[in-house]
Amino acid sequence: MCGYPSEIKKLIKYVEETREERLKKPYRRLSLEEREKLLKEWHPDYKPGTKRPLRVGVCKGTVVYNEVADLLEAWPLIDPDQIDLSKVDYDVDVLVIGSGGAGLAAALWAIYSGVSPDAVLLVTKLRLGDSNTVKAQGGIQAADRPEDSPILHFIDTVGGGLFANKRDLVEALVTDMPFIMKWLEDLGAMFDKNPDGSYVEVSGGGACRRRLHCARDYTGLEILRVLREEFLNHDVPYLEFTPAIELLTDPEDGGVSGAVLYNLETGEYYVASAKAVIIATGGAGRLHIAGFPTSNHYGATMDGVVMGYRVGANIVHLDTFQFHPTGVAFPEAIRGELITEKCRSLGAQLVNVHGEQFIHQLETRDVVSSAIIKECAEGRGIITPTGAMGVWLDMPMIDMLRGPGTIKKALPAMYRQFIRHGIDITQEPVLTYPTLHYQNGGIEIDVFSRVLRPNGEPIPRLLAAGEVGGGVHGRNRLMGNSLAGILVFGRRAGITAAKTVKETSTRPKLSLKHLEKYIEELKSIGVPRERRSPILLPDYRGEKVLLRSLRIF
Numbered sequence: 001m002c003g004y005p006s007e008i009k010k011l012i013k014y015v016e017e018t019r020e021e022r023l024k025k026p027y028r029r030l031s032l033e034e035r036e037k038l039l040k041e042w043h044p045d046y047k048p049g050t051k052r053p054l055r056v057g058v059c060k061g062t063v064v065y066n067e068v069a070d071l072l073e074a075w076p077l078i079d080p081d082q083i084d085l086s087k088v089d090y091d092v093d094v095l096v097i098g099s100g101g102a103g104l105a106a107a108l109w110a111i112y113s114g115v116s117p118d119a120v121l122l123v124t125k126l127r128l129g130d131s132n133t134v135k136a137q138g139g140i141q142a143a144d145r146p147e148d149s150p151i152l153h154f155i156d157t158v159g160g161g162l163f164a165n166k167r168d169l170v171e172a173l174v175t176d177m178p179f180i181m182k183w184l185e186d187l188g189a190m191f192d193k194n195p196d197g198s199y200v201e202v203s204g205g206g207a208c209r210r211r212l213h214c215a216r217d218y219t220g221l222e223i224l225r226v227l228r229e230e231f232l233n234h235d236v237p238y239l240e241f242t243p244a245i246e247l248l249t250d251p252e253d254g255g256v257s258g259a260v261l262y263n264l265e266t267g268e269y270y271v272a273s274a275k276a277v278i279i280a281t282g283g284a285g286r287l288h289i290a291g292f293p294t295s296n297h298y299g300a301t302m303d304g305v306v307m308g309y310r311v312g313a314n315i316v317h318l319d320t321f322q323f324h325p326t327g328v329a330f331p332e333a334i335r336g337e338l339i340t341e342k343c344r345s346l347g348a349q350l351v352n353v354h355g356e357q358f359i360h361q362l363e364t365r366d367v368v369s370s371a372i373i374k375e376c377a378e379g380r381g382i383i384t385p386t387g388a389m390g391v392w393l394d395m396p397m398i399d400m401l402r403g404p405g406t407i408k409k410a411l412p413a414m415y416r417q418f419i420r421h422g423i424d425i426t427q428e429p430v431l432t433y434p435t436l437h438y439q440n441g442g443i444e445i446d447v448f449s450r451v452l453r454p455n456g457e458p459i460p461r462l463l464a465a466g467e468v469g470g471g472v473h474g475r476n477r478l479m480g481n482s483l484a485g486i487l488v489f490g491r492r493a494g495i496t497a498a499k500t501v502k503e504t505s506t507r508p509k510l511s512l513k514h515l516e517k518y519i520e521e522l523k524s525i526g527v528p529r530e531r532r533s534p535i536l537l538p539d540y541r542g543e544k545v546l547l548r549s550l551r552i553f
């Protein structure tokens, strides 16, 4: 409970001095040319030396971030000869990998579409529901007001994605969303409502209408609550602390036939055979792309992309990641955690060390991040005691604009996150800097959530949904569109899986032939043996910590 050190606290007066003036005069929006210039000069995606072309696999030559290339140019955790594929531990119709929103939605819709719950197996790396989904704060987009339409949602999404989105995926996203809201309501999700029963809807960056639905600032937690309850009610078998580490393929058609699982507690491997496999492993924040801190949960290590790529999936837009503009810059203990965009939706402005606003708070995320990085790099940021940089997010403005008590009512998670560290956001601004937040791209999917090869053909029996899937968000995701995407494509994956099961009369064969081929490629480029993936859990043991452990033990 220590709050700001005195040196930083002194600077708050500059924010307070300009507040009245800023409240009266809205900051101008940037022109398209100004936005492009800012991105090119300051966004990490444009920084030289951070990316390289892949040297192995079906997308050889495709440029991705170095951290992604390291992961894809890495040895598998297993030696294919080590796994006895004649002994099948789990024989199911549908295998779902991951228990965030996408995985749970996929499992449920497979069941709603006719698969018996006991013919589904969900495996997950940590506990059921440990995921980025539970961390989602701000809200979920659905165009369901008379003033809005899915067409406007489409235009915003494609503009926000820098026109690189797959248009048919965006169409699926925006047209399914009003139905998905109805489904969540039927499951019992409690979204914020007006006294007349209509949704409270706020603006998100890059959106031309208010279409963000929220449950205070615990939206993801509320969505996951109802999905998990529905999943448990159906008695679906699931394994915790048992990540998938490799997919299995049938050499006859190259399609997927199951996965190798790894028990994190006992170190045992299991073989799971399935007629349809759904990858829903989420994102990659824990790769700390370009050295940024992250808002992501501990298990976000891009495992699904690694497994999918090794069986021939096309990868898209992995040369671009989302650096959310407002990560926590201070206190150090929660550095990188998210300060939801909803704060800016409700009116909090970004202000430099001199108390000057330098960007409209509701420009798209990539643009706002670039503006913050620029401000700090040019010496107009605030330096924290650990040497991190940040600018102010003027939180008290929210209560001034929307009435006293708004912060505590609409942003209880934010209030608690800071008050624990002695910072009262109803009275004081917070220090913020971009944080690695979202994997814009991933393994390419189509509107049926089928995973595609580079030639556009689906890989038989392999589906993907959620943050692991690429194409829908283009090169920059809009706020509220990820929760939307995981449910829209999770549902579609479940429906396609059920159809695939019906169409697959005989069990596909199990092999790791694709891995043997991949290993040959790794050998040919001389990848060091120590580099392994999927990494499953990040390793934060620096050299100093390791030495200390050696001394202790």
Ligand SMILES: Cc1cc2nc3c(=O)[nH]c(=O)nc-3n(C[C@H](O)[C@H](O)[C@H](O)COP(=O)(O)OP(=O)(O)OC[C@H]3O[C@@H](n4cnc5c(N)ncnc54)[C@H](O)[C@@H]3O)c2cc1C
Residues within 6 Å of the ligand: 097, 098, 099, 100, 101, 102, 103, 123, 124, 125, 126, 129, 130, 131, 132, 133, 134, 135, 136, 137, 138, 139, 140, 141, 219, 220, 242, 243, 244, 245, 280, 281, 282, 283, 295, 296, 297, 299, 300, 301, 303, 304, 338, 437, 438, 465, 466, 467, 468, 479, 480, 481, 482, 483, 484, 486, 534
């Ligand atoms: C702090 C924060 C706030 C956010 N706020 C919003 C918001 O307001 N609105 C919005 O639209 N989006 C938001 N997002 C983004 C959104 O929450 C995520 O993109 C989305 O929830 C991802 O869902 P998912 O199901 O694809 O992945 P996740 O929810 O991350 O689930 C992935 C699951 O896969 C498991 N897993 C991983 N690897 C393996 C493996 N090898 N084997 C088995 N299981 C594995 C994980 O443990 C986890 O259970 C936010 C994200 C964060 C981090």
